[in-house]
Amino acid sequence: MYRLTIRHLIMTGMLLLVAACSAVSNEENLPTLVPSNTPLPAPSQTPVPVDTATPLATTTPEEPPVVITLDATLGEAIDPPLTIDLPAGWDAPLSDILLLNDIGDLRGIPFTVYSGPVTGGTGNIVLLWGFPNLTPGNPFEAEAAEVDLWADGLRLLRLAIVEQGCNIGTDLRRSYRVGLLPAVGTQFAAVDCPELADTRGWFAGVQEGGINFVFYMFTDPIEAMDVASEELQAIIDTVRFDVPEAPLVTPEPEIVNPQRGS
Incomplete structure (x- = not known):
């Protein structure tokens, strides 16, 4: 099944979704011309059949499977809980919820795209946030459930950012900064893609207030x-x-039985 990614949405400006919803048949319905004087058919004798062969039983063709097509986005913009200073000419043309089959479930992940001019082309910053972590180990053991935004960033790079069928290359784990906070990520490149041009960049992930954020930076052209x-x-x-x-939870005071210990 073909998967629409955020790079498709950036490059096409959602035209693919609009075209898919409004596609019509190219065949023209031409009017049937009826002559003004229709001649009557010539009379003929009806032949009497001598022996009519019984037609062989035919199998009923199976019904084609029902295919349900879901839109790539929900059409619901959610502002991320952050501020960012964009240079002149930059804006946020896309902000929505992307539907992904992630970790065995169909889930919606909020995203925002920031785009604008950079030296030599166009720069893109894609923010994915509010997604769950894929943690190794036993989920019932607190020590094993360690958050790894580097692994999450790699997973979402292939699911949400890069076109399916690209040749993707990634580097080793690297340390970055997002604002005032330390972040983790790596460099990546996507080449030989079926439809979109080659690109490269890096991503940086950080967790703040229990919420996961991953920023993907890349350019067009590469x-x-x-x-x-x-x-x-x-x-x-x-x-x-x-x-x-x-909110801070104030512990309830312990009720002491005045008769206890008497």
Whole structure:
């Protein structure tokens, strides 16, 4: 099954979804011309059949399977709990919830796309947030459930960002910064894609207030990344998270039985 990714949405501006919903048949329904004077058919004798062969039984063709097509997005924009300072000419053209078959379940992951000019081309910053972690080990053991945003970033890179069928290359785990917080990620490249142009960049993941955030930075064309990485990092440096703090739970006072110990 073909999977629509965020890169498709960026490059096509959602035209693929609109075209798929409004596709019509190219066949024209031409009017049937009826002559003004229709001649009557010539009379003929009806032949009497001598022996009519019984037709062989035919099997009823099986009904084709019902295919349910889901839109790639839900059409619901959710602002991420952060602020980011965008340079002149930059904006956030896409903000929605992406439907993904992730970790065995169909789930919606909020995303926001920031895009604008950089030296040599166009820079893109894609933010995925609010997604679950794929943690190794026994989930019932707290020590084994360690958050690994590097592994989550690699998983979502292939699921949500890069076109299916690309030749994807990734580097080793690297340390980055998102705003004032340390982050983890790596560099990546996607080449020989079926439809989209080659690109490369990096991603950086961070958890704040119990919420996961992964930023993917890449350029079009791919050569622009040779000089645009510092420009993109300068934008990431302006990120400030505004995650609401969990309310403090005041423990209830212990009720002491006055007769106890008497």
